[in-house]
Amino acid sequence: MSALQPSELDRPTLARDRSAADADLKSVSAALRRAEFGDRLRSLALAAPLLVLLALSFGIPIVLLLSRAVYDPTIADALPKTTKALAGWNGQGLPGDDTLAALATDLKDTKAKGTAYELAKSLNARLPGARSQVLKTVRKLESADGQAALDALKSVPFWSAPATWPAIRSGTHSLTSFYLLSALDLRWNADGGIERVPPEQAIFIQVFLRTFLVAASVTLATLILGFPLAYLIANVPKGLAAILIVAVLLPFWTSILVRTAAWTVLLQKFGLVNDFLLFIGIVSDRLDLMYSRIGLIIAMTHIQLPFTLLPIYSVMRTIPPSQMKAAYSLGARPFTAFRRIYIPQVFPGVMAGCLLTFILCLGYYITPALIGGASDQLISNFIANYVNVELNWEMAAALSFILLVFTLALFGIFARILGLDRLKLV
């Protein structure tokens, strides 16, 4: 563009009447903007059904699910009378009998409302061990009324323990930072400060780091494999390039589950890979490739290769070979020409490919579940576990939220460094 700008072609003419030209330019650009606005409105109207569908089926559910991470009215809903009674409590010692009576009534009601379990679970998350105490008390209260109910409640020492009531009171606020802090292995301590959870409970930071490490290793591996391959495809005759591209794309069109299952067959102890390594004598003993980090990275690299390769290839294709020849003719050595002419032009494609692979790797679920060992489970596996097995959707939402924030931040940083328009995806 810049080489063809009128200012460089015909400077004297342009300088003749600057103000008139400026006025013209303004009206022209205003007209242009008007026309563009109309165009934009029309295309927006065309895309509207899609946007509405996206918002309804994708945006709103995500927001609603993520809101579970900070909005948890379980305790307030299950204990309405206690919540009201606690409003007058000064937080010192134990609350009075009227509060305990309110709690007894509330707990009795949870049985009918079916909220006993949710309450027990929510309280247990704040106060380990509370779950069975709550359910035990609810069972005890089943056939008791009035004074008898109050006595039954008092007979469970849990309700007169000093730690119990502050936990209940903190739970009666519907907005909570509890799950987000837990997702970062943090918690509130008794003095109102934030502290780390004890080491035997701290898992998430470790799992997040592991997820990033695996994603980075896979990204690096796909780059090392993908870059030369892309270069080869971009520089061989057309027929051969087409065959190579199909070879890359064919597995790309196969489902991840099928490819993962195929890798489990290949990688197992008496599988083809081990047979082959043993046959050519590289190893003397069968390797444990399945249920290990190395197997996981091999399978993920295979699955991710096209995502890294295609953006790089699409950029390489546009670089004319004559540029390199020109560099040689000006005296550059091959490496210098490659470093100073080729790399800067390919760079946006490389970054786009790597970013795509890295972000996709953060969300891997099925491959680590099938190929990785117990200590290779990534954050998605934990989210799935909280959703499916433990039914703790608040915790799942909190972990998803942290992952989403990190991914967006990463994308933001890259977009800032490179400029979004330079990121070339396929």
Next chain:
Amino acid sequence: MKYVRKYLIALAAATAVMTIGHAALAEELSIMASGGAWQDAQRKAWFEPFSKETGAKILEQEYLGDLGKVKAMVETGNVPIDLVTVETATVLQGCDAGILERLDYSKIAPRDKFIQGSALDCGVGLDTYGDILAYDPTVLKEAPTSVLDLFDIKKFPGKRAMRKFPAQNLEWALMADGVAPADVYKVLATPEGADRAFKKLDTIKKDIVWWDAGAQPAQLLASKEVVMTTAWNGRIQNAIDTDKKPFKIVWNDQILEYDMISIPKGARNPELAYKYLAYISKPENNAKLASYITYGPVRTDAASFVAADALPKLPNAPDHLKGAYLVADTEFWGDYGEDLVKRFNAWLAQ
């Protein structure tokens, strides 16, 4: 969360309309079971005969026993299943969480005719199965004599597979550490007891391959990925009988458990579901499953109906109860399950 529910109900409306219209046509019973050889056996023993007797069509679905899916169905008010087969601990969890219907036993069978612990508020027992140890004698020259040989790395080197779940593994760990079967749950209920169990598991942690689905142990043995594995006895017997695998089962120190079936809240056809439960709970029908998979009946009066050739392979056959064994404590896992699962996951990740 009211808005969430309203919104999700609105989203589900379209599918609901379709399913309601569908159900009105024929009597349909939709059952979710956990697949594999076990579901095949249920089909032959119960689904097909019931279908023939009542004219109702059975729609089968498969899942891996996670309650999350059922919870999502109940919360959105769109429950396309009438019955779901679950583990005992899951029944307790689902019952407390209000996901599963409280059962009216007057429509099923007298509650006292079930083996103790197999007729729960929200779930009826289907069968008795054993958590056992299986190995391939062509790989392992010396035969293990107890499930607890899992913990003997010196005598039996190589990888071993265990279920990725704390239940059974913690019990076995304590038993291997010298706790008598009768005291296992008493010890495990204390924090020191849990520490002790995890410490014992630590000694073999790096040699464990974890399995999730019931069909995996037989595959892991067949591919020689592991030298021994814990498993549900019927899956291994099935591999021996139909796939002609040379596997062997170790019964000593097995843990006995019950499979359960429940009605999710808001099921479309609870009356038909009750009819099915009553059908399979008749002693003669309850015993039928044993002919297709080696899981024992849960009714105390069903033993005389079990086919003679099936009896010796059942986990509760007299021969298999001669050595040490443990009956899984449902209530213990209801009370402590959640904390132990959390701790187990943290332990796995470290």
